[in-house]
Amino acid sequence: MSHNSNLDAVLAKIDADLDVSLDRLMGLLRLQSVSTDPAYKDGINKAADWLVADLASLGVDASKRETPLHPIVIGHVGNTGPHLLFYGHYDVQPVDPIDLWDHDPFAPFIEDRDGKKVIRGRGTADDKGQLMTFMEACRAWIAVNGELPCKISFLFEGEEETGSPSLVPFMHANADELKADLALICDTGMVAPGVPSIASQLRGMLKEEFTLHGPAMDLHSGHYGGPAINPLREISRIIASFHDDQGRVTIDGFYDDVIEIGDNLLAQWETCGFNEADYMSGAVLTTPAGEKGYSVLEQQWSRPTLEINGLWGGYQGAGSKTVIPADAHCKITCRLVGDMDPDKLRTALRKHVEDQLRPDTTITWNNDLEGAPASVMNTDRPEFELARQALSDEWNREAVFVGMGGSIPIAGHFKSVLDMDAMLIGFGAEDDRIHSPNEKYDVEAFHKGTRSWARVLAALT
Structure with missing residues (x-):
């Protein structure tokens, strides 16, 4: 019997077991696996142990692997067909500020919200609920067929929300085991x-931070106001030079390695159901302020940016203190697209700043900040179109290849460390409030997400 002929039975099993699947998810959500705070070390370990046990219940050869920080859960099952590696993370963001939550973030529950059922709690959408959609799809496949349709490996990380310091060394050390x-x-x-979506490209990231030094100490603005150079005024002049009045970045060579998006992909984006006005109004904004000549989606997905994330110096307390500050500080991030090289851009950005320094100013750069290039998925592989059709069948709406404004470093690591292409499929919504108080995940997203993964497994095998 073919895998596709078994699919209807697998989907029916998913439907019948939805309540049980949701109860299982609640068990994982109750575990306080905050990765950035050492006080939650016990919760991290309990979540890793929970996943090992759940994988083992499916017949997966699963284990918890220790790292210098938090454990990684690995599992393997199956011997035939293509080999797929599924990645998710079981750690969650801190819940602060706790007073903005309407409920205990680690006491998950389901509520009816304007006629739609949602799961409430930290980690519901990022990433435990998403992770469990795949697990429940595998569970239904095994229940119906006695086995999965292909060889599957599982990689569950516990440090995603704290920068994944152990992940790349672990991947290098276990490359032969993880390669799929x-x-x-x-x-x-x-x-x-x-609108079901497959990410076709992710923007990269460059982080920079510098301090502009002026006088040897803070100066009395009555005595030195006028003759003394003011670092805050100077740093404001410099950062104002980063953009022209069309929203374009003025650094020499900034756009050299940017790749324009093809007409076919642009056509998909234009018909993907994205509402520009709703997107802007969700942040209480009215007018796109980015690079002129590009839509909001293009600005978010396919154009590079330079943003000022922090700017400070001088007196920050209550009232007034009449000083000319000795120093001023700036934090910057650049989102990268196409073939932009973060190291090349770092050199150009620093030159742009240093070329504008005036007498009696010097600059110190933070040399501990990282950069990562953009990730572009190999959508020419036949698996991508097969998966797109599988998603379209489930949602009764054409699935689209989309861009992503943010960065998901694991996609690049799979390529650079393991020479593997990655396919990104998720079912989160814009209003899921990930990283914020009152995080939620739609029950429909969990249910149809599970069904979607079952269809994708059938399509890829």
């Missing part, structure tokens, strides 16, 4: 309600 035909990543969302 294709990686699947669930830590994403849908471009619009009801």
